[in-house]
Amino acid sequence: GPYDQIVLEANGFKIKNYFWDTMVAQHVMQPEMPKTLAYITSVNTREPYYKDEVKSDEDTKSWTQKWWSISENREKVWRYNCKDTGCTFENFLIQEEELSNGPSGWTPTFQFKMSEIPVGVRISQAGMLRDEKKHRELKGALLYIWADFQSALNNLVGRTVNTNSSKQMCILLYDELGLKEKRKRDKNGKWVRTADENALVSLVGECKAQYDNRIQKAVKEKWLKALVVCKLTMKIRGVRKVLSSYVDIEISDDGRARGLVKITGAETGRWSMSKYYDNTGIPMQTVPRDPVELEDESVLDNIEGLLELEGALK
DNA sequence: ACCACCACGTTGTCCCTACG
DNA sequence: CGTAGGGACAACGTGGTGGT
Known part of the structure; x- marks a missing residue:
């Protein structure tokens, strides 16, 4: 085959x-x-x-x-x-x-x-030939964005937060910030609280409504803080996802990123894709389309410095 | 080291609501 | 009344977390 x-x-x-x-x-x-x-x-x-x-x-x-x-x-x-x-x-x-x-x-x-x-x-x-210069720039830009959002989040919360840990996120959102718990069914049908994308989107809406309807400055600020925590969490997760799945990857020796096409991969007759047989590359079906944008592109003048952010973030 | 679980990247379909 | 757009869910594969 x-x-x-x-x-x-x-x-x-x-x-x-x-x-x-x-x-x-x-x-x-x-x-x-x-x-x-x-x-x-x-x-x-x-x-x-x-x-x-x-x-x-x-x-x-x-x-x-x-x-x-x-x-x-x-x-x-x-x-x-x-x-x-x-x-x-x-x-x-x-x-x-x-x-x-x-x-x-x-x-x-x-x-x-x-x-x-x-x-x-x-x-x-x-496969796809990777532009190594662009790759470096992309990595630098993503690390810069991550560091930017992460330090804002850490300052807001007063400690380091790992947005990829649903445990940590539930404690922060529901126990510390006192937001209304979002729940979903787990595999066994049990209702458990969640801090997934859906939960964050609806929390953003709730925080925004509260913020708009409040008068007292201190109360308004409380909701604003919660709102920003949710938004930063979504942004950081997105950046980390792109970095781990598409940027920090091993590719073939000839500089190409390959993926395995599986023409029988899906019940419905669709094709599916995975990493290459040697575990390099990416499933090329799921490459994000969204562009990575920097407000100030001059930060790329010092890519070496940006790449050093990696150690601090991980 | 392994595994269950959570989370999220893509396209496509269905259903519902809002809008011109 | 037709359609645009959003949400939920279907089809996939992979990475990270945290417990054993």
């Missing part, structure tokens, strides 16, 4: 063509069910589960020369690979039968999906 092709071609093998992908076939016939080889093998064949055979007693991270030099280990991996290829072929035979006997839409959909593979592979392998 596409994933294997990308890994193989990255290691010097050229894939000429292939006509069947068990994942694509499963995706077309049973889009809501798992598409892993382990699952379809369990459904289609009588082969006992074998996927843990190479991992059971050896940590996969220890696939070192030392580990590999033990013939027993090599034997295990070879046997595993043989089962993998054998099962894949067995799955193919069963899927081919199923596909041709299924609804009339299956075959053309399968063919269409297969034709998407080279497109997805091409996009994955191309």
